[in-house]
Amino acid sequence: xxxxxxxxxxxxxxxxxxxxxxxxxxxxxxxxxxxxxxxxxxxxxxxxxxxxxxxxxxxxxxxxxxxxxxxxxxxxxxxxxxxxxxxxxxxxxxxxxxxxxxxxxxxxxxxxxxxxxxxxxxxxxxxxxxxxxxxxxxxxxxxxxxxx
Ligand code: FES
Numbered sequence: 001x002x003x004x005x006x007x008x009x010x011x012x013x014x015x016x017x018x019x020x021x022x023x024x025x026x027x028x029x030x031x032x033x034x035x036x037x038x039x040x041x042x043x044x045x046x047x048x049x050x051x052x053x054x055x056x057x058x059x060x061x062x063x064x065x066x067x068x069x070x071x072x073x074x075x076x077x078x079x080x081x082x083x084x085x086x087x088x089x090x091x092x093x094x095x096x097x098x099x100x101x102x103x104x105x106x107x108x109x110x111x112x113x114x115x116x117x118x119x120x121x122x123x124x125x126x127x128x129x130x131x132x133x134x135x136x137x138x139x140x141x142x143x144x145x146x147x148x
Pocket of ligand 1: 032035036037059060061062063101103104107
């Protein structure tokens with residue numbers, strides 16, 4: 001089957017960092033209204049570093065693979081790297097996603113930013129609101145083809 005790369009299938013079948021972090025420093029939950037998929041990201045932050053990250057995704061295989069890859073990409077990294085992580089970078093790290101599945105990777109990008117924003121707000125830390133503005137995503141609003 002060539003629709004999905006081996007990496008997508010690997011992260012879908014063996015997702016990394018699944019679960020919950022008790023007393024997480026930041027939690028972000030986002031959903032896609034069209035397909036109904038939901039993603040939740042938990043962050044443990046030490047200093048400026050993402051010491052641990054876990055996710056729960058109620059969604060399609062591409063959303064699960066995207067969550068798994070995104071957590072791998074930000075674990076142990078400075079917050080600023082996680083803030084600038086794009087869905088494109090997540091999809092590229094997975095060796096690509098079909099165009100109509102790109103919105104699944106957008107969920108991962110948005111959930112991470114939501115979790116960081118939650119951390120900033122909980123701790124009354126100053127942050128640049130520009131970093132949390134909605135971004136334009138190609139294909140974001142394309143439906144998955146089922147359910148419409
Ligand atoms: Fe909606 Fe994948 S996240 S179909």
